[in-house]
Amino acid sequence: MTDRRPLLFTLAGIVATLVYFGAAEFIAGAFSATSAPLLILGQTIIPLVPTAMIKAAISIFGTNDKLALVITLVIVGAILGGVIGRVGLHRRTLSFVLLIGLGILPVVLLVSTGGSLLDAVPALGGVVLGCAAYVGLIRLGDGRELRAEDSQDRDRSADIDGQPDSDRRAFFGLVAGLSAVGIAAIAAGQSASILARNAAGAVTKLVLPRPATSAPKIPAGAELDIDGLAPIMTPTDDFYRIDTALIPPSVDASSWSLRIHGMVDEEVTITMAQLLELPLEEHRVSLTCVSNEVGGDLVGNATWLGYPVRDLLKRAQPNDEADMVLSTSDDGFTASTPLEVLTDDRASLLAVGMNGEPLPRDHGFPARLVVPGLYGFVSATKWVTELEVTRFADKEAYWTKRGWSTHGPVLVASRVDVPRAGVHVSPNKDGQIITAGMAWAQHVGIAEVRVRIDNGDWHTAELSEELTTDTWRQWRCHFDDVEPGTHTVTVRAVDKDGNEQIAERRPAIPGSATGLHERDFTVD
Template identity: 40%
Template sequence: MPIATDDPTPGCATRVDARPAVLCGLLGVAAALAVGDLVAGVLSPASSPVLAVGGQFIRLTPEWLKALAIATFGVYDKLALLLGMAVVLVLVAAAAGLGSRRSAAPGALVVVLLGLVAVASATAAPAFSPVDLLAPLAALVAGLAVWLGLHRLAMRRAAAAATVGGSGASSHDGPGRDDGGDDAPSVTEQPTVHRKGPVGTLGATRRRFLLGVVGAAAGAAAAAAVGRWLAVTGGADASRAAVGALPDVPGPLADLAGADFAAQGTPTWLTPTNAFYRIDTALQVPQLTTRDYALRIHGLVDRQLRLSYDDLRSRRLVEAPITMTCVSNEVGGALISNAVFLGVPLTDLLAEVGVRPEAQQIASTSVDGFTTGTPIAAVTDGRAAMLAVAMNGEPLPVEHGFPVRMVVPGLYGFVSGCKWLTDMELTTFDEFTSYWQQRGWAAQAPVKTQSRIDVPRSGGSVLAGRTTLAGVAWAQHTGVARVEVRADGGAWQDAELARDVSIDTWRMWRTDVDLSPGAHRLQVRATDRGGDTQVATPSLTIPDGATGWHTVDVTAI
């Protein structure tokens, strides 16, 4: 009598079905990422395999592709990158599973390669430390263990299914009777012994595989959840909440009446903090606390200086409204916002350390290794350049640089807006090349005079006849003196300007034009207080900001 084994060993011809194979691949990669996130959350959030690889991808991406991503996705560029990475990982994991239906080796190789990519990416990070290797290494080990374990269970399940499908077992076991019938000698029947046959074995292996899948999925989900929780509760939010009341500094804004034409469609003069644009290279917001914060000022100075958060807060603070603009903002784009910042004047700090005559720029470094280079001349000419600790009456939001960031009116953020600032070195342009300058952007980048039509929107329809146009213009640290609009290439006409609050902030405008039924092309241009009108010739954002007149096409009906 053939006896079926309770736990069949897979043979060389065993082939895992497609769905279980894909599940093995997906859960192997998911377990790797989850364990990596968990270890990173405990030790170093930035070392998460996903963030390490994503950060390296950002660093290696060609500038034209970065510009396209920002132009396409705007402030959602990081979300788009993470979703894209997720799609790629799912496809790779599924392919690894399908390629391993007869052997675990191909999938194991994929897991190892992904792990090595994460290790290499963590090593290449600007703020790398040896502890950052632990998360990707733990991810590699966990992913490999889950992959091999699930694949073995899937192979056993496949072997049991093959046994059932090829079984030709007799309808009865044990001794029978001779074909001679009644003349055959009688045989005493033995008790039937029930053994686990092929069908029972198949059920057992299926249950084991299902339990393995459920266990791996639950473990990965739990590890990922705890890892994410640790990463976003590193103390920064609690530290920000504990800052307490801000110093009572005489504010520059007594009355904002007439500062915008929001009723006609312009933005409000003061951008709500939660609507302030955010463009940076951090896939995960750095988690700095005021307790751990320290700033070092050194380089071409007479005296080095180390400051804690409390040291900065105890100094003379100033408050100023400042419009910030991203150099990636295309003509007519939305990557511009306006807020009131509170901080320590940079001129005070530079006077204290004693800047040497040969110094030309401030090389600023973020806690995550990002760098900017700010011309010293632009922070010592009387403008409200500062190390900001508050924004719109509250401590800096974590995503906007808490505890401390640099803000310099009139310069694009990539040369002046270092967030999560921890180091300032006074140096020369020859001795230091900042993050974006290494990638082809300019060393000095004053904000260019620009204007934008907010209503009507391009591609929209308006009622024929008298139509209101409204928008915003900016010429930071020079001031907007004039805004003009025209329809269909005709004569320029002056627009009404809102109250000018500061030369370091944007200025709203509005006007009425007569439009006959049909298609029309509307354009706007601004002139600064120095008499310079914004450049008409279109140019790309790289290396130092876009130029051109904002143009919208509408249909009057």
Template identity: 40%
Template sequence: MTDTRERTDSRPGAEPQDQPAAGWRLAAGLAAAAAAIGAGHGVAALVNPNASPLIAVGSSLIDVAPTPAKEFAVRTFGTADKPVLVTGIAVVLLLIAALLGLLAWRRRPVALTGIALLGAVGVLAATLRPGATPWDALPSVAAGLAGLVALDRVSRIGGRSRTAGSAPHPSRRALLAGIGATALTAAVLGGGGIVVSQLRLAGAEARRRLGLPSPGSRSAPVPAAAQVEGNTPFLTSIDDFYRVDIALVTPRIDPDQWSLTIDGLVDRPLTLSYRQLLELPMIERNITMTCVSNEVGGPYVGTASWLGVPFTEIIKRVGVQTGVDQVFSYSSDQGYTCSTPYQAVSDGRDAMIVVGMNGEVLPDKNGFPARMLVPGLYGFVSGTKWLERIEFTRYDRRTAYWTSRGWATQAPILTQSRIDVPKSLGMLSKDKPVLAGVAWAQHRGIERVEIRIDGGPWQQATLADEAGVDLWRQWSFVYRGPAGRHTAEVRATDKSGKTQPERRTKVFPSGARGWHQIRFTVE
């Protein structure tokens, strides 16, 4: 039978003491970490899902990460950047826990102190974020205690001194039972948290089925000729619509517990329940949205049909005072704020507080119960999701989340174009030699699109019908060139007469510039 023990001290005069082999000690540390994570998740389900230790630490890392690190994460991992971050944190935690497990039999106080410090890190991360409450410390406290108890109990198995006449040390079976019990505890605690979360979600889902009101003003139908055959769908489905935000866990908000406060430099502050918001006059509009993190040719742009309360209605009801130049919005996502020029919500464009998307209640991932949308502005200065407060104020009084990190204060969407057909390194067939794509310059509109093959002269592409200045425009170009490999570049000119510049820039601080280029092969 394989011996599960190692001699821990061979100094002269020292009393020999057994400890399990390294593999067992590693397993004990990992089991203790699992118990801690399970306990933290279970308590967070009762208190605040965002206070779960892994989520709290991850959110804090996002807050303190320098801009280049955030750009790299979005560019490299896309919409998977947050799962990658949480996974990375979990891996680091497990590695530390494994190390503490190695130490636990020989240096139990050191190992237990390490577990306590990990819990303290979670407490600090959960309680120091904006909007946190003292209750947010509970999940990390529970995680720390669960980890301490689990590692302490398991590390006492096989840890007695071996002296004459002492009882035999526990066998591998005892160690397996101890580690298994710890793992089972982790599963029960974590599973309990999942059950509680699902019950809450089911209740909230049932309560949000209030339906949507009919808009007083409907969107104009999209012309059939606005869609180029075989090109990107003109209207983007909810599942395919991009998502970029700082939330590690999608907020799940009970509409019965939610309210929207509208205050600041106004004559008549308002607090609206979800039902009261739905009772206000509504408009429906097709609008293209773009994220400032979208690289040249990137995927973070999409078009949907939006239902919401126009800002003109809000302004009329609250009575905005003279001197206001900023709309400062607050999200239920802890710490996130957004700064929007007052001019952009009061100049007659279809700025709105959105409650519906593509004929459905606004999905959780897109900002339920309500979000902002302002055509012509990047989302980081206009598109607050999980909206809970709007403050009419001044730029010299408030600085928003991204502005404080060096991003632009005024951020109109730049004129851009993209080649979607064929994909880069794709094939252009003889029977359908068509390149196609989209161009956008929200709130200005697209005047023309040009394409250049193999560095030759610019040639004008055929524009599909326009559906509105707040929407992207599709284009196509027939190319009957020789077989083989080629390059294609595209540029757009908006209705103000400005053409995309050639020189590429990074997305920071106000959006990417440059021409999209692909390589393709003709049959």
């Protein structure tokens, strides 16, 4: 008879791990989202992940990169649980020690970073239930195998009462049931955390004052009204989110403050109440993530309400030797922004509002930085709490330490939205094929967009009316007499300084991805 005990012990370890994660996440969802083991492990792992892997994850999963990390942690944990379970075949005590050690690892990490023992409740609850599942399964599985072996030794491979077959079904049924419960509990815990986060965000919303300076009305010519073309203003719910936080920090606006210090003549601290009393300004600014692939959607345009950073820095009076401002988030993330960019005439804001509402928690509530012309990794710090005036030679930011560039200026870029990739299109009533998309060159502005089909001549596209040089623009271009069959449309933009979009393909690290966006489509 084949010895199935190694398989049974391995399955018991896997199921115990799923039960552990499920119970702990479920308890954390109702208890404290920040004490969830998956969150603790994820937040510990993110700073250690090689930059190339982070870039690959964002490229593959986009804004779902954090969900992908959670799923990966569960899979890796289940594999480790299976290995530990297999150890129990011959060293039962060691397997228990390893399972308990795996379970309390998040507790150790939490306490070592200042967490309280009370926050250990979810993980400890998960350990108890996970170990109970492991004990139950190995007793049932091991007992079934021993009875089956004894039955075979007595030449009775199938007991009269069918006990071995019955136990086998019971074991695998329990494995399936506990696994399903564990996975469902993980999903429920994650959902509960999201609901709690959203509820907290709703409760802590600010009442924003009317802007002292409002953004101009959006002209009708800013929208080209083409199906499939991204809107000129990105709805808040659709605005991309890329940051290093598995769960956005929950910051109390009433106790929030911003400290400006470092190489300054006078240290400044401003509270939310003081900030809201200042003459706030409203500006439309596009933001772009440096991880955005050519033609990607990690870019958006919003109306931001805030106070000019240059006026805050003016209060602190930076020293002449300083050339950088290191901004720090409530969760410890840092970004290095050139001092000159924060003190020139551009609309660099300490923002508290987005699209007419207080900042959502996902986008930096209660305050964040918005800096036109720079990629977010060197400027758009969410949940910002500190501005340290310093020098690039003296300090490094989160991504700079990982090989990214220090200044991060936005490069001129464009993409094709219409037609969608791989679709079949028909000429309009005038016999034309319509192409359309977006182009951006923040703080410089788009001067021209050129479009071609296949390797034909470049055509100058029609541009929508510009909101400001800090926002993207829509474009469209018509082509006559396009033959039926498969074709490729390519776009290239030129900014107002005469810089053409770089045609050479290169990855985002260390500064940004470059290349011309192409779309294949078929004309019927």
